Amino acid sequence: METQSDNPFLATISVVVPVYRGESTIARVVGELERFTKPSTTINGVGYVVSEVLLVNDSGPDNSATVINDLAGKHDWVRPVWLSRNFGQHAATLAGMSSSTSDWIVTIDEDGQHDPGQIALLLDKAVEENSSLVYAKFAGGAPHSKWRNIFSTTAKWFYTKFLSPQDGEFFSSFRLMSGEIGRSVGAYAGSGVYLDVALTWVVEKSVVCEIPPRAEYPRQTGFTFKRLLSHFLRLVLSSGTRPLRLVSIIGSLSFLFGVLYAAYV
Structure with missing residues (x-):
């Protein structure tokens, strides 16, 4: 499948969708994307086309893999990406970014x-x-x-205030990035890295675009408290040496408090 248009002014877009529990929703998402696989124009006159949709199977507990196979057989612009086991949303998104071929990459959720x-x-x-x-x-x-x-709000506040205040104050799984940057980050970031932190390594400043709200389709969320906590720990551990310095300071203060307490007793 060719992903570059004959029109040099038409921006091509790869849409990356990490799929964990998307058996009942992913076909509808692909159906909504279909009309954008033909050239469109933004309000400001920018021509674009969705040239490929990468469905990254993150080895979830349902029959998402079967649905992905069916969609890939039906649409030549749907490309499946298979992971050997469940690595999590960020690693699955990185795998899709690495496999993309377009001018821009958009990441969206499966639901x-x-x-x-x-x-x-x-x-x-x-x-x-x-x-x-x-x-x-x-x-x-x-x-x-x-x-x-x-x-999520608390975790992002903690990140911007204590871990990396120079970076953007907002993260979202609905992102648009240049293809070159997305593929470079996907190539060197490991599976344990928090994706948005990795993007700050190569992007000086991100911007935010406010969009109208949209109700989620009814589904059982894949985000348990355990998974959200895992996301937060990945965020902290991906934030360079500042978390290590913070832990060292806390450890030193705890030691000093222990010495003073022992001397007092």
Whole structure:
């Protein structure tokens, strides 16, 4: 399948979808993307086309693999990417980014909460701001459960305040990035790296594009508290030496407190 258009002014886009428990939703997501596989134009006049959709099978517990195979057989622009075991959302997304071939990469979730029609807004924002990385931000907040939103907000606040305050203040799984940057990060970032932290290594500053909210399709979320905690630990461990320095300071203060307490007793 050719991913470059004959029109040199038509931006090609690879859409990467990590799939863990998408048996009941991924076909609908692909169906929504289909109309953008023909040349379209953004509000600001930027021509673009979705040249490929990469469905990354993250070895989930349902029959997502069968659905992915069926979709790949039906559409020549659907490319499956197979992982040997479950590595998690960020590693699956990185695998898809590494396999992409287009000018731009867009990452979206498997559950349909991200509207493919909003990709044009992200592309316009990237051109306006001359940015290679754009995050979509739902107006009014992400359509998740209250506890998940609180956990995510707290984790991102902790990251920007204590770990890497010079980086952007907002991360989202609905992203648009230049293909060159996405493939370079996918090539050298390991499976244990937090994707958005890895992107800060090569992108000086990301920008945010506010989009209208969209209700998630009914489904059982794959994000348990254990998985969210795992995401947070990956975020901390991927943030360079600052977390190690923080742990060292806490350890030193604890030792000093212990010595003073022992002397007092």
